[in-house]
Amino acid sequence: MADHLAPGEHDDAPLATAKQADRREQAANGLDEAKGDAVSGKTVTINRPRQEIYDFWRDVTNLPKVMENLVSVDAVDGQRSRWVVKAPGGGTVEWISVITEDRPGELIAWASEEGAEVPNSGRIEFRDAPGGRGTWVSATILYDPPAGFIGKVIAKMFQREPAIQARRDLRRLKQFLETGEIATAARNRRQYEEEQN
Amino acid sequence: MRALTWHGKHDVRVETVDDPEIVNPRDAIIKITSTAICGSDLHLYDAYIPTLQKGDILGHEFMGEVVDIGPGSTLKKGQRVVVPFTISCGSCFHCSKHQYSACDNGLPADNQDIAQPIYGQPMAGLFGYSHMTGGYAGGQAEYVRVPFSDVGPIVIPDGVDDDKVLFLSDILPTGWMAAENAEIEPGDTVAVWGCGPVGLFAVQSAFLMGAERVIAIDHFPRRLELAKRFGAETINYEESRTYEALMEMTGGIGPDACIDAVGLEAHGFFADNVWDQIKVSTFMGTDRAHSIRQAIIACRKGGRVSMPAVYGGFVDKFPLGAFMEKGLTLKTGQTHVQHYMPGLLNAIMEDKVDTTFLISHRMPLEQAAEGYKMFHDQQNEVTKIVLKPGMDQAPAA
Numbered sequence: 001m002a003d004h005l006a007p008g009e010h011d012d013a014p015l016a017t018a019k020q021a022d023r024r025e026q027a028a029n030g031l032d033e034a035k036g037d038a039v040s041g042k043t044v045t046i047n048r049p050r051q052e053i054y055d056f057w058r059d060v061t062n063l064p065k066v067m068e069n070l071v072s073v074d075a076v077d078g079q080r081s082r083w084v085v086k087a088p089g090g091g092t093v094e095w096i097s098v099i100t101e102d103r104p105g106e107l108i109a110w111a112s113e114e115g116a117e118v119p120n121s122g123r124i125e126f127r128d129a130p131g132g133r134g135t136w137v138s139a140t141i142l143y144d145p146p147a148g149f150i151g152k153v154i155a156k157m158f159q160r161e162p163a164i165q166a167r168r169d170l171r172r173l174k175q176f177l178e179t180g181e182i183a184t185a186a187r188n189r190r191q192y193e194e195e196q197n
Numbered sequence: 198m199r200a201l202t203w204h205g206k207h208d209v210r211v212e213t214v215d216d217p218e219i220v221n222p223r224d225a226i227i228k229i230t231s232t233a234i235c236g237s238d239l240h241l242y243d244a245y246i247p248t249l250q251k252g253d254i255l256g257h258e259f260m261g262e263v264v265d266i267g268p269g270s271t272l273k274k275g276q277r278v279v280v281p282f283t284i285s286c287g288s289c290f291h292c293s294k295h296q297y298s299a300c301d302n303g304l305p306a307d308n309q310d311i312a313q314p315i316y317g318q319p320m321a322g323l324f325g326y327s328h329m330t331g332g333y334a335g336g337q338a339e340y341v342r343v344p345f346s347d348v349g350p351i352v353i354p355d356g357v358d359d360d361k362v363l364f365l366s367d368i369l370p371t372g373w374m375a376a377e378n379a380e381i382e383p384g385d386t387v388a389v390w391g392c393g394p395v396g397l398f399a400v401q402s403a404f405l406m407g408a409e410r411v412i413a414i415d416h417f418p419r420r421l422e423l424a425k426r427f428g429a430e431t432i433n434y435e436e437s438r439t440y441e442a443l444m445e446m447t448g449g450i451g452p453d454a455c456i457d458a459v460g461l462e463a464h465g466f467f468a469d470n471v472w473d474q475i476k477v478s479t480f481m482g483t484d485r486a487h488s489i490r491q492a493i494i495a496c497r498k499g500g501r502v503s504m505p506a507v508y509g510g511f512v513d514k515f516p517l518g519a520f521m522e523k524g525l526t527l528k529t530g531q532t533h534v535q536h537y538m539p540g541l542l543n544a545i546m547e548d549k550v551d552t553t554f555l556i557s558h559r560m561p562l563e564q565a566a567e568g569y570k571m572f573h574d575q576q577n578e579v580t581k582i583v584l585k586p587g588m589d590q591a592p593a594a
């Protein structure tokens with residue numbers, strides 16, 4: 001956030017909310033290894049301490065709990081993990097994701113390894129929310145929308161629009177960390193399973 | 198199990214559907230012993246509320262016995278509980294401020310997208326009240342799944358009859374919060390539009406909070422009669438002109454606080470005779486947000502307007518000028534039920550508040566569709582219908 005506005009400068013609003021497309025695109029420049037060009041940024045307030053949320057996200061095996069369409073994420077080593085994503089028609093697609101920046105309690109950035117069918121990258125940031133309201137969690141996700149079958153995988157993973165998926169995944173993260181569960185209207189387990197597919 | 202399901206305008210049916218089960222750790226399953234039809238349910242019956250789907254189970258005022266619990270529930274099997282109509286997590290920022298109906302986490306993540314563009318932020322979940330409020334199955338059924346059962350339901354001591362405590366689920370706290378939002382001061386005159394359950398509990402609560410006079414407005418003689426029993430003066434808007442009557446009854450000052458307990462189905466056809474003159478200059482029409490407009494115009498300068506009544510979307514010709522010039526305060530909202538339940542249960546146990554006067558009909562769940570039709574068509578006689586799943590099928594009492 002700017003300390004003050006010099007003449008000709010913009011405002012304090014996040015770039016992802018800019019009216020001009022070229023300013024919106026600058027939001028992606030913050031990513032060290034930007035892969036892809038469809039960007040989405042969203043912030044949610046979570047009523048938990050910064051470090052706790054960082055720790056949850058840093059243990060990448062937790063991610064399928066909150067991200068729809070992620071089947072599993074397994075750590076390959078300290079920096080690399082294997083992401084398995086549901087594909088239309090019942091199959092799966094996978095890639096290796098590498099952590100490109102890691103500042104404990106503050107920020108995690110990742111990017112898919114060279115050769116991934118779906119180049120993608122993202123960053124999640126944790127900041128103390130003002131007024132003791134917990135933590136501001138901001139996610140920025142970039143991907144290269146490919147054509148064909150893999151395009152459908154990605155369309156499913158990010159639903160219609162990555163912004164919608166990022167927003168919903170952040171809400172699920174918030175629900176899980178604040179309440180210990182993810183809200184569902186399913187009346188029984190069979191309905192719940194159906195909704196997961 | 199058997200449950201009352203929605204199929205379209207004026208088409209509700211009791212059908213056999215899948216039983217509910219524990220899905221999340223904090224869930225409980227309640228076997229319903231009493232469940233009421235609410236004025237808000239009539240908005241669904243009249244198909245005013247979007248995002249209802251065929252087969253949705255209705256009902257948000259219910260109580261019963263705990264028959265199953267998840268590992269995160271604090272309830273015990275066999276306990277009798279009343280369940281709040283708002284589904285709130287108890288641990289988000291809003292819940293920690295006791296603004297339970299503004300809970301961040303009550304709605305499934307995907308459903309939050311429906312309310313966001315209309316309201317700016319998504320609200321709490323509600324039982325049996327369309328997919329905009331979460332798509333949760335309601336309690337006009339034999340069983341119901343209750344999320345966050347460690348936060349919402351209140352345990353009822355043995356030996357206290359269902360009929361005395363059932364309304365803790367919604368309308369009693371709603372009437373109470375409406376009176377609290379009116380910020381009543383000693384010596385105040387409070388006007389209440391609508392003598393349905395919410396209005397009647399607001400009348401009762403206003404007196405308990407120290408109002409000197411309460412003026413109740415409706416057109417159903419039987420409902421006005423109930424308000425009179427609590428000590429209210431009455432205006433029958435079919436016989437008298439509401440604004441003129443209120444001004445005469447308050448020495449030209451207007452009521453200190455005005456409570457709108459009518460809402461989006463305000464019966465509007467009478468409006469002309471009261472409003473002819475004002476209408477010409479302010480373009481006010483006769484559409485359905487009549488009672489809140491009238492409350493704002495009648496309210497004394499610097500007074501308070503409390504609006505428990507439900508409005509869904511946008512309102513036309515809102516008298517913003519009168520509101521601003523007179524320096525009024527408006528307080529409203531879905532009720533923060535969890536906040537009010539413990540205090541009001543005590544008030545019931547100490548016989549300070551009576552709720553049973555309201556119940557005009559008790560019938561088995563199997564006759565629920567008939568109950569909806571009666572409640573819709575005969576509002577003078579029918580003040581509140583309580584459905585009892587266990588009750589023998591007999592002519593309505």
Ligand SMILES: NC(=O)c1ccc[n+]([C@@H]2O[C@H](COP(=O)([O-])OP(=O)(O)OC[C@H]3O[C@@H](n4cnc5c(N)ncnc54)[C@H](O)[C@@H]3O)[C@@H](O)[C@H]2O)c1
Pocket residue numbers: 235236237239367368371390391392393394395396414415416417420434458459460461462463464465487488504505506507530531532576
């Ligand atoms: N805020 C909440 O959380 C909450 C909870 C429950 C109900 N509600 C709402 O409160 C309102 C009242 O609920 P209820 O169950 O008592 O409903 P109800 O339909 O039983 O009662 C409404 C009463 O208003 C009267 N009325 C209609 N037009 C009028 C007018 N122009 N002037 C004066 N009276 C008029 C009707 O004759 C009726 O008696 C509804 O809008 C309902 O949706 C809100």
Ligand SMILES: [Zn+2]
Pocket residue numbers: 235236237238257258282367368
């Ligand atoms: Zn209700």
Ligand SMILES: [Zn+2]
Pocket residue numbers: 285286287288289290291292299300301302303
């Ligand atoms: Zn909450």
